[in-house]
Amino acid sequence: GIQVEQSPPDLILQEGANSTLRCNFSDSVNNLQWFHQNPWGQLINLFYIPSGTKQNGRLSATTVATERYSLLYISSSQTTDSGVYFCAVDPGEDSWGKLQFGAGTQVVVTP
Amino acid sequence: DAGVTQSPTHLIKTRGQQVTLRCSPKSGHDTVSWYQQALGQGPQFIFQYYEEEERQRGNFPDRFSGHQFPNYSSELNVNALLLGDSALYLCASSSDSWMGYNEQFFGPGTRLTVL
Numbered sequence: 738g739i740q741v742e743q744s745p746p747d748l749i750l751q752e753g754a755n756s757t758l759r760c761n762f763s764d765s766v767n768n769l770q771w772f773h774q775n776p777w778g779q780l781i782n783l784f785y786i787p788s789g790t791k792q793n794g795r796l797s798a799t800t801v802a803t804e805r806y807s808l809l810y811i812s813s814s815q816t817t818d819s820g821v822y823f824c825a826v827d828p829g830e831d832s833w834g835k836l837q838f839g840a841g842t843q844v845v846v847t848p
Numbered sequence: 849d850a851g852v853t854q855s856p857t858h859l860i861k862t863r864g865q866q867v868t869l870r871c872s873p874k875s876g877h878d879t880v881s882w883y884q885q886a887l888g889q890g891p892q893f894i895f896q897y898y899e900e901e902e903r904q905r906g907n908f909p910d911r912f913s914g915h916q917f918p919n920y921s922s923e924l925n926v927n928a929l930l931l932g933d934s935a936l937y938l939c940a941s942s943s944d945s946w947m948g949y950n951e952q953f954f955g956p957g958t959r960l961t962v963l
Contacts, residue, residue: 778885779956780891782951782953834942837893
């Protein structure tokens with residue numbers, strides 16, 4: 738099956754800093770989603786981004802499907818940005834709808 | 849607009865017992881998927897239901913079964929519970945679209961502990 742790798746595994750930031758999280762995938766995909774998991778386990782949708790660039794406030798994401806990677810940018814980080822960030826891909830075709838998650842990036846933002 | 853809801857929030861069972869978890873999809877969605885998330889790992893796909901039938905299945909044993917009702921809500925059943933079944937169980941809903949847009953939205957999860 739498709740492999741999804743996220744880096745870095747852990748990230749410690751001071752409030753106000755910027756950061757980039759990366760997601761590599763091993764095969765072409767139908768779509769890609771970024772999620773933020775809060776301490777209570779809720780997965781919050783950040784972006785649905787099979788290709789191109791999107792922005793939402795201090796967050797933005799870029800997916801280069803031809804090169805099989807996606808980037809999530811966090812600018813001017815706040816303590817509320819702490820949590821685990823997951824990238825998930827939908828392989829499509831025979832595996833339509835079977836989201837394959839990476840292992841996540843644990844982000845800690847300190848005051 | 850209510851999002852995806854799940855019940856119960858927490859559950860404690862003993863080995864060998866059976867458990868049923870419930871999920872109501874987001875309004876307007878007709879497809880429900882279930883995921884298992886062990887501590888410190890990413891969610892793993894269990895199966896997906898559409899039109900009351902299992903459409904996709906991940907690498908989980910037959911002890912894991914499900915059902916979808918005419919109102920699109922769904923149940924996940926796990927028989928003969930093992931200690932390794934302890935995890936956060938997440939339900940996601942989406943809209944089956946010929947346009948290829950199938951963003952999945954997740955519920956708050958059910959935390960199952962098997963003793």
